[in-house]
Amino acid sequence: MYDYRYEPHHVIFMIDNKSFFASCEALALGLNPMRAVLAVVSHRPNLNYGSGLIMAASPLAKKKYGLTNVMRVRDLPSKKVAPDLILVEPHMNLYIKRSMQILDIFRKYAADEDIHVYSIDESMVDMTKSWQLFGDDPYLVARKIQVEIKNSLGLYTTCGIGENPLLAKLAMDISAKHRYSMIDYWHYIDVPDTIWKIYNLEDVWGIGKKTAQHLQRMGIKNMYDLAHTNPTILTNEFGIIGAQLFATSWGVDRSIISEKSPPESPSYGNSQILNYDYTIQREIEIVLREIVEQVAARLRAYNFQAKCLSLYVGFSRSYHGKSKGFNVQQKITPTNDDQFLNCALINLFRKNWHGEPVRLLSVSCSHLTSANYEQMTFLLTPSQQIKKSMINKTIDSIHQKYGFTSLVKASSLLHGATAIKRSNLVGGHNGGDLYE
DNA sequence: TCTGGGGTCCTAGGACCC
DNA sequence: TCTGGGGTCCTAGGACCC
Numbered sequence: 001m002y003d004y005r006y007e008p009h010h011v012i013f014m015i016d017n018k019s020f021f022a023s024c025e026a027l028a029l030g031l032n033p034m035r036a037v038l039a040v041v042s043h044r045p046n047l048n049y050g051s052g053l054i055m056a057a058s059p060l061a062k063k064k065y066g067l068t069n070v071m072r073v074r075d076l077p078s079k080k081v082a083p084d085l086i087l088v089e090p091h092m093n094l095y096i097k098r099s100m101q102i103l104d105i106f107r108k109y110a111a112d113e114d115i116h117v118y119s120i121d122e123s124m125v126d127m128t129k130s131w132q133l134f135g136d137d138p139y140l141v142a143r144k145i146q147v148e149i150k151n152s153l154g155l156y157t158t159c160g161i162g163e164n165p166l167l168a169k170l171a172m173d174i175s176a177k178h179r180y181s182m183i184d185y186w187h188y189i190d191v192p193d194t195i196w197k198i199y200n201l202e203d204v205w206g207i208g209k210k211t212a213q214h215l216q217r218m219g220i221k222n223m224y225d226l227a228h229t230n231p232t233i234l235t236n237e238f239g240i241i242g243a244q245l246f247a248t249s250w251g252v253d254r255s256i257i258s259e260k261s262p263p264e265s266p267s268y269g270n271s272q273i274l275n276y277d278y279t280i281q282r283e284i285e286i287v288l289r290e291i292v293e294q295v296a297a298r299l300r301a302y303n304f305q306a307k308c309l310s311l312y313v314g315f316s317r318s319y320h321g322k323s324k325g326f327n328v329q330q331k332i333t334p335t336n337d338d339q340f341l342n343c344a345l346i347n348l349f350r351k352n353w354h355g356e357p358v359r360l361l362s363v364s365c366s367h368l369t370s371a372n373y374e375q376m377t378f379l380l381t382p383s384q385q386i387k388k389s390m391i392n393k394t395i396d397s398i399h400q401k402y403g404f405t406s407l408v409k410a411s412s413l414l415h416g417a418t419a420i421k422r423s424n425l426v427g428g429h430n431g432g433d434l435y436e
Numbered sequence: 437t438c439t440g441g442g443g444t445c446c447t448a449g450g451a452c453c454c
Numbered sequence: 455t456c457t458g459g460g461g462t463c464c465t466a467g468g469a470c471c472c
Binding site: 042044051053055070072074075119120201238241263264265266267268269270271272273274314316317318359360362364425427428429 | 437438439440441442443444445446447
């Protein structure tokens with residue numbers, strides 16, 4: 001048995017919102033999230049109804065009609081089969097608002113540095129130092145938080161508790177989600193009865209399809225097998241990931257939430273799947289420009305410049321050439337300027353594209369530096385450069401105040417452009433209003 | 437699945453330098 | 455000569471997460 005004495009013995013809560021998007025929608029309609037039969041459907045502008053995507057489904061919609069996320073509208077049961085199924089459009093801005101309201105509730109229970117927001121509907125809270133202030137047992141404190149969120153916002157939450165973030169996350173994913181109490185608490189001592197009982201490797205955080213297949217080829221079929229494999233073999237096979245897999249199988253995770261480090265390689269990017277196959281260079285380049293301007297505006301909003309620009313171009317599935325697309329990147333002089341970024345991007349595109357039909361475009365900026373200073377260039381005088389930067393900022397503030405469509409490039413009116421149609425999207429889905 | 441969108445981290449190989 | 459050896463940076467690609 002592993003000696004856990006020197007591992008962190010914290011009290012970590014991993015709190016996740018049950019069917020978050022669907023629940024927000026149910027509540028907006030005055031329904032109980034657990035009793036509503038509802039799905040959130042994201043449609044892309046100008047595309048036929050059937051291709052709509054199920055972004056989220058309420059627990060009952062999943063249970064009653066077998067709905068799953070990322071299902072298509074065309075695969076939904078008919079009105080006859082499912083007369084009570086409610087379909088609604090997403091309202092991303094509402095979800096963001098609710099997410100922030102929940103965060104405010106966590107702040108009553110722990111210090112800011114002990115809270116880590118993992119995604120829009122999942123957070124980790126290190127309650128080690130504060131849980132005793134709120135109850136006699138971590139279970140009861142978790143219940144208290146659940147009740148507070150339910151009473152103030154109507155939302156149901158699931159809570160995994162563990163001695164480290166990994167145990168908390170696994171307790172949530174594997175167990176708490178399926179329990180009536182929606183809480184479970186995993187300790188190191190429970191590892192043989194919890195982690196080792198996980199039969200399906202893919203259920204485990206950090207193990208996806210490819211890694212599961214790879215492990216299976218090595219004769220490792222479940223978490224018990226993984227925990228009883230020689231770690232040297234795993235390291236030889238997977239490198240660092242192998243050591244991590246082994247640690248996971250024993251419930252070991254030494255990360256401390258208050259010591260969390262900023263990401264090593266932060267980036268900002270936007271992508272879109274086009275509504276049809278693009279083959280005309282000019283049309284592709286219009287969309288590329290719209291995307292890179294969106295990315296550049298985000299860089300400016302967070303006061304960053306980028307040193308690296310990446311482009312991914314995905315080809316149509318109807319194209320059966322050697323490759324499915326190309327991914328290229330280039331180091332650039334730090335900038336957040338629309339024109340510079342667009343020039344570099346178009347160069348990258350023209351160098352690598354040879355007329356294949358295009359369906360997906362993705363632009364991303366990384367190796368970020370602060371925008372508090374500016375690299376002089378040989379191409380422009382300093383005063384020209386300052387002027388450019390002021391124009392960018394002015395356009396940004398007009399967009400912020402009056403909306404994106406209040407000021408657009410004429411090219412966005414040409415055939416193939418997408419920015420205007422997508423201007424109300426948040427993260428690729430309808431932003432919507434807040435109802436309130 | 438005839439196509440959602442936004443992220444992070446790891447690895448391998450080549451270029452280049454001393 | 456059976457072609458040094460170590461380090462860093464860069465790019466492409468893969469895997470995972472929500």
